[in-house]
Amino acid sequence: MSARPVCDLTAWVVVCRLHDIVxxxxxCALVGERQVAVxxxxxxxxxxxxxxxxxxxxxxxxxxxxxxxxGEIVVASPVYKQHFSLASGQCLEDPGVRVPVFSVRVQDxxxxxxx
Amino acid sequence: MKTGKLVVIGNGMVGQRFxxxxxxxxxxxxxxxxxxxxxxRAAYDRVQLTSFFAGKSAIDLNVVPARFFEDRAITLRxxxxxxxxxxxxxxxxxxxxxxxxYDKLVLATGSYPFVPPIPGRDRRGCFVYxxxxxxxxxxxxxxxxxxGTVIGGGLLGLEAAKALKDLGxxxxxxxxxxxxxxxxxxxxxxRLLRRQIEALGVFVHTSKGTKEIxxxxxxxxxxxFADGTMLETDLIVYxxxxxxxxxxxxxxxxxxxERGGIxxxxxxxxxxxxxxxxxxxxxxxxxxxxxxxxxxxxxxxAARHLxxxxxxxxxxxxxxxxxxxxxVDVASIGDxxxxxxxxxxxxxxxxxAGIYKKLVVAGDGxxxxxxxxxxxxxxxxxxxxxxxxxIPLPEHPENLILPARAGATHGLGVDLLPATALIxxxxxxxxxxxxxxxxxxxxxxxxxxxxxxxxTSCGGCGPLVKQILDCELKKRGVDVKNHLCxxxxxxxxxxxxxxxxxxxxxxxxxxxxxxxxxxxxxCKPALASIFxxxxxxxxxxxxxxxxxxxxxxxxxxxQKNGTYSIxxxxxxxxxxxxxxxxLGRVAQKFGLYTKITGAQRIDLFGARVEQLPLIWRELVDxxxxxxxxxxxxxxTVKSCVxxxxxxxxxxxxxxxxxxxxxRYRGIRSPHKMKMAVSGCTRECAEAQSKDVGVIATEKGxxxxxxxxxxxxxxxxxxxxxxxxxxxxIKFIDRFLMFYIRTGDRLQRTAxxxxxLEGGVDYVRKVVCEDSLxxxxxxxxxxxxxxxxxxxxxxxxxxxxxxxxRFRHFVNSDQPDSNMVFVTERGQIRPARPEExxxxxxxxxx
Ligand code: SRM
Ligand SMILES: Cc1cc2nc3c(=O)[nH]c(=O)nc-3n(C[C@H](O)[C@H](O)[C@H](O)COP(=O)(O)OP(=O)(O)OC[C@H]3O[C@@H](n4cnc5c(N)ncnc54)[C@H](O)[C@@H]3O)c2cc1C
Ligand code: SF4
Ligand code: FES
Numbered sequence: 001m002s003a004r005p006v007c008d009l010t011a012w013v014v015v016c017r018l019h020d021i022v023x024x025x026x027x028c029a030l031v032g033e034r035q036v037a038v039x040x041x042x043x044x045x046x047x048x049x050x051x052x053x054x055x056x057x058x059x060x061x062x063x064x065x066x067x068x069x070x071g072e073i074v075v076a077s078p079v080y081k082q083h084f085s086l087a088s089g090q091c092l093e094d095p096g097v098r099v100p101v102f103s104v105r106v107q108d109x110x111x112x113x114x115x
Numbered sequence: 116m117k118t119g120k121l122v123v124i125g126n127g128m129v130g131q132r133f134x135x136x137x138x139x140x141x142x143x144x145x146x147x148x149x150x151x152x153x154x155x156r157a158a159y160d161r162v163q164l165t166s167f168f169a170g171k172s173a174i175d176l177n178v179v180p181a182r183f184f185e186d187r188a189i190t191l192r193x194x195x196x197x198x199x200x201x202x203x204x205x206x207x208x209x210x211x212x213x214x215x216x217y218d219k220l221v222l223a224t225g226s227y228p229f230v231p232p233i234p235g236r237d238r239r240g241c242f243v244y245x246x247x248x249x250x251x252x253x254x255x256x257x258x259x260x261x262x263g264t265v266i267g268g269g270l271l272g273l274e275a276a277k278a279l280k281d282l283g284x285x286x287x288x289x290x291x292x293x294x295x296x297x298x299x300x301x302x303x304x305x306r307l308l309r310r311q312i313e314a315l316g317v318f319v320h321t322s323k324g325t326k327e328i329x330x331x332x333x334x335x336x337x338x339x340f341a342d343g344t345m346l347e348t349d350l351i352v353y354x355x356x357x358x359x360x361x362x363x364x365x366x367x368x369x370x371x372x373e374r375g376g377i378x379x380x381x382x383x384x385x386x387x388x389x390x391x392x393x394x395x396x397x398x399x400x401x402x403x404x405x406x407x408x409x410x411x412x413x414x415x416x417a418a419r420h421l422x423x424x425x426x427x428x429x430x431x432x433x434x435x436x437x438x439x440x441x442x443v444d445v446a447s448i449g450d451x452x453x454x455x456x457x458x459x460x461x462x463x464x465x466x467x468a469g470i471y472k473k474l475v476v477a478g479d480g481x482x483x484x485x486x487x488x489x490x491x492x493x494x495x496x497x498x499x500x501x502x503x504x505x506i507p508l509p510e511h512p513e514n515l516i517l518p519a520r521a522g523a524t525h526g527l528g529v530d531l532l533p534a535t536a537l538i539x540x541x542x543x544x545x546x547x548x549x550x551x552x553x554x555x556x557x558x559x560x561x562x563x564x565x566x567x568x569x570x571t572s573c574g575g576c577g578p579l580v581k582q583i584l585d586c587e588l589k590k591r592g593v594d595v596k597n598h599l600c601x602x603x604x605x606x607x608x609x610x611x612x613x614x615x616x617x618x619x620x621x622x623x624x625x626x627x628x629x630x631x632x633x634x635x636x637x638c639k640p641a642l643a644s645i646f647x648x649x650x651x652x653x654x655x656x657x658x659x660x661x662x663x664x665x666x667x668x669x670x671x672x673x674q675k676n677g678t679y680s681i682x683x684x685x686x687x688x689x690x691x692x693x694x695x696x697x698l699g700r701v702a703q704k705f706g707l708y709t710k711i712t713g714a715q716r717i718d719l720f721g722a723r724v725e726q727l728p729l730i731w732r733e734l735v736d737x738x739x740x741x742x743x744x745x746x747x748x749x750x751t752v753k754s755c756v757x758x759x760x761x762x763x764x765x766x767x768x769x770x771x772x773x774x775x776x777x778r779y780r781g782i783r784s785p786h787k788m789k790m791a792v793s794g795c796t797r798e799c800a801e802a803q804s805k806d807v808g809v810i811a812t813e814k815g816x817x818x819x820x821x822x823x824x825x826x827x828x829x830x831x832x833x834x835x836x837x838x839x840x841x842x843x844i845k846f847i848d849r850f851l852m853f854y855i856r857t858g859d860r861l862q863r864t865a866x867x868x869x870x871l872e873g874g875v876d877y878v879r880k881v882v883c884e885d886s887l888x889x890x891x892x893x894x895x896x897x898x899x900x901x902x903x904x905x906x907x908x909x910x911x912x913x914x915x916x917x918x919x920r921f922r923h924f925v926n927s928d929q930p931d932s933n934m935v936f937v938t939e940r941g942q943i944r945p946a947r948p949e950e951x952x953x954x955x956x957x958x959x960x
Contacts (some may be wrong), residue, residue: 015924022635024661027925033129035924035931041633052933057948058677059923063665069601069637076636078665078673083636086392093561 003034004112012105012112018044019109026062026075031115036102038060038111039075040085048104049087054097060097119420122149122207122217123198124363128222129394130409131158131179134189143187148335149215150189151207153196154246162407162573165274167250170282172948177249200367213615219389221422222377223414224360226395226405230353231266235328237567240335241351244275252350257282260349262334266325268295268353275352275442276317287346289338291355299436299447304487307471311443311490314469318348359396366777372398381428383417391417404432407572408540410775413720415543422548433503433540437488437575439497443469444492445476449502450475450485458484462517465490466720474498476508483508496579504536506548521533529582529722532745538579541572546583553587560584560667599860600637607641607785614642615649618769640664642862644747647783648855651903653910654746654783655917667747668909670920671727676934676945679727680720681707682744683734684780687754687772687792688715697737705730710940714751714789716742719944723930725922741908743781747861752776753801757794757811764794766811772800773839775809778844779851781904785858785867788851789824803831806864807847811835816843818849820878832868832875836882845894849882852893892934 015029021040028051029036035051039062051059056079064075068091074083083092084099091097103114123130134150134784152158159176167176167549192209205215228243230236235840238453240260242253257263263279265272268290270919279286290296294305311320324341331337359376370378370386376398383391383399390814394410395403409432419427437446444870453460464471466611468490475485486498498515509515514630532538544567557566563584564570570577598604603625605613610625613847619625622642626634634642643662647654655669666672673678683698698717702709708720724731732872752775755761758769779788785925791802792809802808808819814837822831835846858867871877880886911917923931935951936943943960 012312014926020925022657022660030922030924030929037931038925050722056675056677058675059151059931060665060673062675063668065636065639065664066633066661067602067639068633072634072636076898077390079675081183081636091513 009081012103014112015111015113017109018046018106019077020113021046024076026064026066028059029060029113031053031102031113034115035059036113036115037075038104038113039066041066041073046104046106047073047110048076048102048115049084049086050100050102052099053079053082054091054099055080078094118145119147119218120216121146121148121219122215122220123148123221123359124207125223125225125264125288125394125396125862126150127159127223127225127461127874128153128158128161128178128393128407129225129414130221132411132557133221133223133414135183136415137182137421138187138189140418143189147650148187148189148410149192149217150184151209152191156247156326157191157192157193158842159247161245163279164247164250166242168254168278169836170947177917178851182211186434197363200363200390202367202390205389212340218387219391220656221417221421222364222385222390222396223394224390224396225358226359226403229356229358231325231355233328233788235324235336236353238328238334238336238351240349241353243353244271244278250278250345253278253350254282254532256350257284260284260335262287262348263928264346264348265354267356268319268321269298269354269356270294270436270438271294271315271357273312273588275354277313277441279350279352280315280317282348285318286316287320288312289323289325289340289346289349290319290321290322292321295319296447299451300445300487300489301452301473303462304471304489305471307445307466307469307489308440308445311469311687315441324483331954341608350809351631352622357395357403357405360399363788364392364396372401376719379413382414382420383413383429384420388922391421392418395536399429400431402859405436406432406434406770408432408434409434411541412541412543414705433537435499435502435540437492444488444490446486446488446492446495448495448499449483450487451487453485455484456852460518463513465518474512474516480512481507483512493578497574500536500538500579506531512581527581529586531581538583539567539569539572539576542568544569544576547584549580549589554586558584558588559872577714593597600635600643602626602632602634603636605629607645608857609861610642611645611856612648614645618666620646620650621658622654636664637860640747641668643667644783644785648900651782651900653905653907655907655911655914657916660920669724669727670731670744670745670911671722674720674945677931678723678934678945680731680744681717681722681727681734682712682716682718682742684742685716685751686775686780686855687752687769687778689754689769689773694737694739697734697739701730703735706943708944712744715750716744717814718744721936721945723923723934725928725930728918728921732912735906735909735912740780740906743907746781747781747782747786748781749776749779749790751789753805755790755793755794755799757792761794763797764811766794766815766816768794768809768811770793771809771811771816771843775807775847776842777899779847782851782855782900783906784851784855784859786863788864804828805831808851809843813860815839818846821864821868822876823863825863827865829865829869835880846882848897849890849893850878852897853881853889 013031021027023042026037026039027039035106036048037051039047053061063078066075066094074084076083089101105112157179160178196210197207206216208214230244263284264287265275266289268288275948276288277284295308303493325338326341329337331347333350338346361371361377364377365371377396379392379397379399385392393413413429415428416429435448453475459476461474470490473487481500495505532546536546539548548567563785570580639662643659704717708717710719752772754768754772767893788806790807791800791805793800793802794811803819804812804822804824808831810817816838817833819831820834823829935946937946
């Protein structure tokens with residue numbers, strides 16, 4: 001990751017409140033110049049991966065359906081439906097493709113991301 | 116310790132396959148490998164080269180696995196051409212004056228396009244068509260051109276013609292022979308292909324020898340033909356055959372063929388036992404194979420032989436091909452021209468549909484020798500297997516090419532194929548390999564492809580691979596496609612019943628009772644649709660939000676660049692000038708691309724999520740409703756003008772279409788539904804291609820059902836005749852509800868009917884004769900859905916909670932900066948990746 005002038009990329013950034021995200025869906029957060037897809041599961045755990053879909057090249061992963069395949073928690077790209085692991089960013093259909101994963105945590109109902 | 120030095124010249128598709136084969140057999144510790152690659156990038160998919168013009172980038176075409184060279188410490192010398200082989204010193208010299216020593220050398224230099232010796236052939240604006248670089252210069256030149264001409268009407272020539280057409284040029288093909296694809300097609304097949312291609316607007320000129328190319332009067336060049344005619348054009352692409360890259364081998368005094376090609380033996384060795392040649396540069400048994408599959412076979416043989424398997428042999432390859440040329444399916448198998456003595460031809464032509472099929476059968480009628488298919492190549496896989504495996508012909512071979520009559524099935528059960536039958540020729544996968552992998556646990560198509568590599572190159576074998584998988588699974592007692600997904604061991608129909616009779620209204624409840632896990636992008640939208648069909652709860656309800664596909668979530672259709680399109684409802688296609696003006700004004704205000712759809716409506720493209728509510732606020736205020744183009748729901752009811760205006764119309768088709776559309780709008784179903792009403796038998800609304808089609812008669816309406824356009828067109832079946840208005844609606848109510856209850860996920864009515872035991876007669880009994888006694892129940896269910904209809908957009912823009920989802924960033928009002936548009940023909944369109952480079956004139960909205 002290259003350094004960007006506008007914000008310190010190694011820092012934690014507030015993106016929204018937990019209840020801004022409907023359980024089992026995602027939102028897209030702007031962190032510096034990066035688009036981060038943040039998902040909230042029904043157990044209120046949160047996950048963050050890059051919002052860019054490498055197959056369609058559109059910034060849309062936050063709009064995918066969340067679920068699991070063989071135990072792996074995934075989001076399905078809304079465009080061509082490839083699945084990406086929310087834990088590792090790995091694409092399940094194509095071993096050569098992986099999207100960046102970011103640190104994310106919830107503190108006092110506020111969602112923080114480090115991108 | 117390294118024991119051997121291996122040098123490979125050429126990193127095309129075959130050279131790369133060779134490297135992968137050798138890497139799988141010999142450890143990189145043992146071998147020191149250097150690869151010379153004249154092109155600026157490592158191997159890419161030349162077969163799909165033309166897709167570069169359809170938006171694929173060099174990266175999409177790449178065929179080298181990630182970190183392939185790095186992980187194996189293979190030295191790849193890009194942009195470096197080998198210029199000399201010194202066999203005495205066992206050294207290869209390259210343009211960068213590097214000498215690299217070898218113990219074993221592999222030539223994978225491929226071939227180059229032949230440019231006929233026409234005076235003027237080197238003029239500016241004359242190109243060949245072989246590499247990404249060639250395509251880049253052609254594309255640049257096309258921007259300044261209006262007319263493009265391809266010299267050569269063979270396989271590659273027609274591909275090049277497609278490319279020129281895609282680039283927006285008036286396109287001509289000039290062929291020396293009297294017909295197109297003279298190698299693969301006979302006269303009648305060539306004629307049909309020509310007609311099909313001409314219908315697409317490409318000009319075809321056969322029996323034309325080009326004498327010279329000189330300055331043109333109107334366009335840049337004038338091509339002068341031997342018969343005295345001439346053609347003016349701005350750019351020229353030569354596609355008059357290929358010639359093997361054998362110059363290095365020639366200079367090193369290796370044996371080469373009379374007409375070129377490096378002579379190889381059955382182990383792919385050249386006349387020097389330390390040098391191998393594979394792919395399009397190699398000449399085996401007097402022939403050069405211009406296809407990739409035989410090259411792959413050579414690559415494997417050479418790698419195995421080098422690794423010490425003395426019995427690895429190349430014994431020729433099949434030259435059958437199947438292609439889509441300018442959208443026309445063309446296939447040629449075996450002895451397509453019928454040169455075997457005593458052979459017999461069976462021919463079927465349908466000039467209207469543009470289909471030509473020919474079987475070449477052995478004189479004794481027992482075996483299939485060759486096939487030509489133009490216009491419809493669906494049976495390619497089956498016929499290829501029959502030819503290659505000598506499977507005995509049925510009693511009436513003509514049934515193999517005649518259109519299937521009602522009830523009759525033809526073709527060949529994959530069960531009949533021997534284990535040795537080669538199913539995927541690109542990757543040398545036999546039926547036995549597939550069965551073994553299936554037995555070993557690869558029981559989904561994805562797993563099977565991953566395990567065997569079958570169907571991962573040209574994809575031509577896909578349908579057969581699927582058939583074999585289904586057949587093997589069935590043998591093992593596995594129910595093939597019943598279960599919705601890994602989370603629910605039920606079909607959609609079964610789930611529908613569980614939901615309806617269990618009175619379940621939330622995904623979590625269904626999961627707790629009947630499923631396992633968290634669900635996925637298959638079962639979630641399917642259950643959302645079932646909830647909507649059963650309870651007609653607003654799909655926007657927060658508890659259904661996580662279940663909806665993005666289209667249903669945002670009530671608009673997602674486009675390739677992340678924007679959305681908007682199709683307001685225009686019932687029956689009838690629209691006032693005032694409303695047309697509103698659409699135009701809204702499109703103008705928000706800078707949207709507008710297009711008339713294939714279904715009598717107007718589509719507005721290029722809206723960002725945060726613009727959708729603003730746009731719909733204006734549309735709703737002007738009286739528009741959601742058109743549900745985003746949902747698995749009723750799309751449109753097309754109509755013709757009918758008796759109101761048309762001098763032949765016998766009923767008011769527009770009014771009926773509007774009534775039907777307003778009755779069934781918004782209803783969710785297993786797949787989308789389309790309908791139409793025509794005012795007389797001339798059928799201008801194409802009702803017989805719809806899920807529900809209504810055609811006016813003197814006495815009332817004829818009702819047709821289960822028609823389909825799309826991938827596999829099907830004409831609708833007549834369900835009932837001469838109905839009055841009320842009975843017509845009653846029957847449609849019952850029919851739709853019956854389909855909604857029993858259809859599979861994403862199963863249109865056409866496929867539903869084809870899988871329904873008893874077919875249309877059974878549907879008629881249920882719908883018209885109420886044989887199951889559920890008629891009243893079906894009508895009541897439908898009436899409930901009709902009564903609870905709400906316009907989703909009207910609801911959405913008035914609900915602040917729902918409005919919250921319409922923004923790109925949760926923490927910023929900025930739009931997505933990735934959305935870049937360019938202007939074309941006076942409207943926006945998404946920029947292609949290469950157009951996003953800085954410095955170009957672009958519109959960022
Ligand atoms: C916009 C439109 C093309 C156009 O510019 O004219 C269109 C566009 C799409 N069609 Fe279509 N179809 C459009 C009319 C048709 C028609 C013609 C018609 O409806 O009279 C057909 C053939 C008739 C039929 O369906 O029987 C048609 C057969 C398909 C099919 C094949 C369906 C099948 O059963 O084989 C698909 C694929 C699918 O649904 O799975 C498809 C899928 C699509 C999708 C949804 C593909 C996708 O996933 O992105 C396209 C997205 C629409 C969008 O707005 O983003 N579209 N599509 C047409 C919208 C009509 C409308 O006003 O709602
Ligand atoms: C537009 C198009 C469509 C096609 N469609 C099909 C199809 O549908 N089906 C099919 O089976 N086949 C198709 N083909 C043919 C297929 O692409 C070839 O059979 C295949 O690419 C041959 O692979 P190869 O590795 O032998 O040669 P190539 O792919 O030509 O690779 C040879 C490489 O070696 C390099 N090279 C040559 N000399 C030297 C040197 N001295 N030093 C360093 N590098 C050198 C070349 O630059 C090239 O990169 C198509 C070809 C084209 C152009
Ligand atoms: S035919 Fe339909 S699905 Fe295909 S590109 Fe055109 S609009 Fe899209
Ligand atoms: S035949 Fe080409 S991928 Fe199988």
